[in-house]
Amino acid sequence: MKKQFFLLAVALGLSATSAHAKLNVIATLPDLGALAAEIGGDKVSVTTLARPTEDPHFVDAKPSFIVKLNRADALIEGGAELETGWLPPLLEGARNAKLAPGAPGRVRCNQGVQLLEVPTTLDRAKGDIHAAGNPHYLMDPLNAKIAAQTIADAFAQLDPKSAEVFQANAKKFAATLETKLAEWQKLLEPFKGRHVVAYHNSWPYFSQRFGVQVDLFLEPKPGIPPSPSHLAGVIAKMKEEKIRVIFVEPHLNRKIAETVARNSGAAVVEACQFPGGVKGTEGGYIQMMDYLVHTLAKALADK
Amino acid sequence: MKLKTIIVLSTALCVSAVGLSAQEAKQMEQLQQQLRQMQEQFEKQQELQRQQIEGLRKQIEALQKNQAAASSEQEKVRQMMERPIAAAPPDTAAGLGKKPWRPTDPLRVFGGQQSYMNISFDGLFAMGGSTARDIEGGTQLGGHDPTQRGFTLQNLELTFDGAVDPYFRGQANVVLQIDSAGETIIEAEEAYLETLSLPGRLQLKAGQYFTEFGRHNPTHPHTWGFVDTPLVNGRFLGGDGLRNLGARASWLLPTPFYSELFFSVQNGHGETAHSFRNGHEGGPFLGRLHTVNRVTSPGDFIFTPRYAASFELTDAQTLLLGASAAFGKNGSGPDARTQLYGVDAFWKWKPANHSGGFPFVSWQTEAMLRKYSAGAFNWDLNADGILDPGEQDGDGDGVADILPRELLTDYGFYSQLSYGFRPGWVAGLRGDYVTRSRQAVYEALYGDDADRLARWRVSPNLTWYPSEFSKIRLQYNYDRRDRVGTDHSLWLQFEFLLGAHAAHKF
Numbered sequence: 001m002k003k004q005f006f007l008l009a010v011a012l013g014l015s016a017t018s019a020h021a022k023l024n025v026i027a028t029l030p031d032l033g034a035l036a037a038e039i040g041g042d043k044v045s046v047t048t049l050a051r052p053t054e055d056p057h058f059v060d061a062k063p064s065f066i067v068k069l070n071r072a073d074a075l076i077e078g079g080a081e082l083e084t085g086w087l088p089p090l091l092e093g094a095r096n097a098k099l100a101p102g103a104p105g106r107v108r109c110n111q112g113v114q115l116l117e118v119p120t121t122l123d124r125a126k127g128d129i130h131a132a133g134n135p136h137y138l139m140d141p142l143n144a145k146i147a148a149q150t151i152a153d154a155f156a157q158l159d160p161k162s163a164e165v166f167q168a169n170a171k172k173f174a175a176t177l178e179t180k181l182a183e184w185q186k187l188l189e190p191f192k193g194r195h196v197v198a199y200h201n202s203w204p205y206f207s208q209r210f211g212v213q214v215d216l217f218l219e220p221k222p223g224i225p226p227s228p229s230h231l232a233g234v235i236a237k238m239k240e241e242k243i244r245v246i247f248v249e250p251h252l253n254r255k256i257a258e259t260v261a262r263n264s265g266a267a268v269v270e271a272c273q274f275p276g277g278v279k280g281t282e283g284g285y286i287q288m289m290d291y292l293v294h295t296l297a298k299a300l301a302d303k
Numbered sequence: 304m305k306l307k308t309i310i311v312l313s314t315a316l317c318v319s320a321v322g323l324s325a326q327e328a329k330q331m332e333q334l335q336q337q338l339r340q341m342q343e344q345f346e347k348q349q350e351l352q353r354q355q356i357e358g359l360r361k362q363i364e365a366l367q368k369n370q371a372a373a374s375s376e377q378e379k380v381r382q383m384m385e386r387p388i389a390a391a392p393p394d395t396a397a398g399l400g401k402k403p404w405r406p407t408d409p410l411r412v413f414g415g416q417q418s419y420m421n422i423s424f425d426g427l428f429a430m431g432g433s434t435a436r437d438i439e440g441g442t443q444l445g446g447h448d449p450t451q452r453g454f455t456l457q458n459l460e461l462t463f464d465g466a467v468d469p470y471f472r473g474q475a476n477v478v479l480q481i482d483s484a485g486e487t488i489i490e491a492e493e494a495y496l497e498t499l500s501l502p503g504r505l506q507l508k509a510g511q512y513f514t515e516f517g518r519h520n521p522t523h524p525h526t527w528g529f530v531d532t533p534l535v536n537g538r539f540l541g542g543d544g545l546r547n548l549g550a551r552a553s554w555l556l557p558t559p560f561y562s563e564l565f566f567s568v569q570n571g572h573g574e575t576a577h578s579f580r581n582g583h584e585g586g587p588f589l590g591r592l593h594t595v596n597r598v599t600s601p602g603d604f605i606f607t608p609r610y611a612a613s614f615e616l617t618d619a620q621t622l623l624l625g626a627s628a629a630f631g632k633n634g635s636g637p638d639a640r641t642q643l644y645g646v647d648a649f650w651k652w653k654p655a656n657h658s659g660g661f662p663f664v665s666w667q668t669e670a671m672l673r674k675y676s677a678g679a680f681n682w683d684l685n686a687d688g689i690l691d692p693g694e695q696d697g698d699g700d701g702v703a704d705i706l707p708r709e710l711l712t713d714y715g716f717y718s719q720l721s722y723g724f725r726p727g728w729v730a731g732l733r734g735d736y737v738t739r740s741r742q743a744v745y746e747a748l749y750g751d752d753a754d755r756l757a758r759w760r761v762s763p764n765l766t767w768y769p770s771e772f773s774k775i776r777l778q779y780n781y782d783r784r785d786r787v788g789t790d791h792s793l794w795l796q797f798e799f800l801l802g803a804h805a806a807h808k809f
Contacts, residue, residue: 051655058660060653061809062621063561063613070504070555088806092472095555097500100469124772167351223659224770225726251658
């Protein structure tokens with residue numbers, strides 16, 4: 001009887017879910033925003049700061065972002081220095097204790113993710129290399145799964161009443177992702193070991209997961225614009241190794257990629273890291289990866 | 304009859320009692336069912352938590368395994384080093400992830416997440432020349448402008464910043480310069496702490512800092528779009544800008560758009576309080592010698608309110624507007640005061656598919672008004688009634704002049720346009736204008752004051768940023784000063800930045 005009473009009290013406490021406000025969530029980048037929306041469902045409202053088509057390294061620290069961050073319950077960030085050029089002054093202006101480093105509202109999605117290309121020496125003569133490692137880790141679906149779980153755990157802590165919903169959404173997302181991953185891997189299986197050219201080195205995680213080697217870049221060094229001599233070298237190498245595909249993200253110079261494609265007999269493939277970066281990828285992370293894998297498989301099969 | 308009634312009544316009562324108990328039983332059943340459901344729910348949650356704990360345990364195990372693997376790798380490296388011919392360890396850690404630090408690895412003393420403090424070192428230099436004979440303080444008003452023909456070290460800036468603790472952020476900018484005489488000077492330009500999360504949308508800042516007056520004043524030379532400081536800033540806020548020891552509160556207003564109120568209280572004396580209680584190194588300023596004491600009462604401070612608001616005009620266009628004022632005493636007399644007013648606007652266009660921040664167009668404009676109430680001043684410095692060397696006799700009557708109290712009104716503005724037309728390349732154009740409202744009494748006596756005369760300047764420039772960490776800039780100044788004439792200056796500026804790259808404020 002006593003136990004029942006106790007249970008009743010606990011249950012009452014748990015079920016006292018009177019209508020409560022949605023979590024106000026800010027995501028720095030659109031891929032993180034898409035994951036947050038997937039996990040949060042209708043229990044959160046997500047605002048993304050960067051636009052899917054812009055260069056994530058050089059987002060303007062607009063004052064309106066300060067207002068958004070000031071009112072946020074949670075901030076979802078990559079945590080691998082991709083936003084380091086614009087996020088710090090925004091947080092400084094936002095003066096929001098909920099987003100302080102270490103606070104439950106400060107969600108760093110690189111937790112539990114093994115970053116690749118962590119430089120052993122820091123030397124800017126090698127270009128603008130991120131000291132923490134390559135920050136484009138969500139290009140591996142398994143890292144997206146880890147990030148989704150990180151987000152779900154953070155949301156559950158911030159809104160314990162909806163914890164089950166968040167965990168269930170994370171589980172559902174992970175399950176879909178796993179099914180899809182098997183499908184994607186099968187689709188790219190025939191092209192294992194094939195080389196692909198990209199404008200910028202955003203693809204080591206993608207390469208690692210799918211076995212397609214994105215390892216030749218139009219930029220001579222990360223963040224350094226292509227020079228004619230470097231491009232000539234790339235074209236020669238593409239011809240030699242019969243590389244047929246060039247990945248170009250929406251913010252990068254398509255004209256240069258097209259010139260290289262013309263001179264090497266390759267095709268330019270519109271790629272993106274952020275849902276909404278290319279038309280038809282607005283539906284979220286899985287739709288975007290679907291697009292990427294299918295487009296790449298088609299381009300590799302065509303030639 | 305009575306008995307019958309009683310029986311009927313009691314029966315009725317009994318029946319209703321039975322009815323009641325039946326209802327109670329039903330309720331009990333419902334409650335029990337609810338309890339059962341709750342119990343089930345509770346057990347379900349317990350199970351979920353158990354699974355989560357199990358998951359975490361597995362993660363810990365995996366991590367421990369990784370660690371073990373890493374230490375066995377360390378062991379391998381050690382063995383390798385012990386071999387007679389040591390094989391070089393691989394240069395990149397690609398695919399291996401983060402390894403524990405080894406004595407052969409470099410120490411990381413700067414950078415975002417690896418240390419408690421970001422350190423950067425910025426070197427800003429200029430070379431060039433001008434037709435003007437009075438470059439330093441004549442054509443070029445800024446303390447960090449090119450000051451001479453040939454080479455100028457505009458500044459060497461050491462910046463330290465980071466979180467102090469969970470409550471404060473600290474920043475310090477120490478500047479080294481080599482002046483035109485070749486002497487090295489050091490400036491404690493800024494050193495302040497700032498609260499991180501005060502309640503009520505408030506923020507406090509205290510220490511030595513650039514006053515938030517207008518848009519240009521609080522910025523450091525290497526962030527400027529031009530080689531030199533605007534003329535209004537140089538004339539009204541001084542060559543080194545308005546900065547001093549003090550404290551500032553700011554309040555982020557609860558408006559749907561960005562709007563913020565600032566209020567700063569700073570010491571009012573010293574050379575970085577140019578239009579306020581500045582001794583001007585003992586020389587005359589606006590016709591008078593200035594005497595300056597330390598702070599003796601709250602009236603000796605400079606008070607600077609500012610309001611700023613920003614609007615997203617479109618997805619690609621942002622506008623930031625501001626209005627500032629600064630009030631304080633000046634050193635020309637016991638009750639002499641200065642009022643400074645300024646308005647500023649910044650507009651920027653940057654498309655949704657920019658690459659590396661290019662292309663962009665930005666436009667920045669500031670206008671300022673200074674009301675300098677200059678005190679009455681007797682040039683008979685030793686009060687002996689005789690004209691001594693060093694005392695002024697502008698009207699030539701053989702007696703030292705007595706200047707009346709007068710209000711000197713000056714104003715000016717600059718407007719600058721920057722166009723980032725291709726990655727790394729920016730073309731800029733700036734126009735400057737400053738003037739006085741009318742000739743002052745002291746100017747009628749000693750001639751027009753170069754610090755008040757009308758002048759304008761047009762400066763086109765072209766900047767190339769090989770990367771975010773370096774730049775080369777060529778700028779031409781067409782400089783037209785009343786009573787002086789026209790001058791042409793050409794400056795080539797170059798910059799390098801080592802260490803942490805401070806994020807750009809809007």
